[in-house]
Amino acid sequence: MLAREHLCPILRQFNTDAGAVLPICGDHTLLTVLIRNLLDNTIRYSPEHSIIDLILDTNSISITNPYNNIVLENLKRLH
Numbered sequence: 001m002l003a004r005e006h007l008c009p010i011l012r013q014f015n016t017d018a019g020a021v022l023p024i025c026g027d028h029t030l031l032t033v034l035i036r037n038l039l040d041n042t043i044r045y046s047p048e049h050s051i052i053d054l055i056l057d058t059n060s061i062s063i064t065n066p067y068n069n070i071v072l073e074n075l076k077r078l079h
Helices: 028-044 072-078
Strands: 010-014 052-056 061-064
Touching: 028 052, 028 061
Parallel strands: 010 052
Antiparallel strands: 052 061
């Protein structure tokens, strides 16, 4: 996986009771693709050794890299 290549650990957090988040309703394949794409982009545009947060809440999924800024040239591509 891309996270191993970039040496980026992925921290999973629940902002609520796990039972309130899981199972996530929706098409399993599409949700898997969505989360994988978001993780891949977060890792791809982060420096090596970045910590990636995957946060599950009752009504949201958040994937962030709170400890590193995105390089300006990459930020333009993300808009």
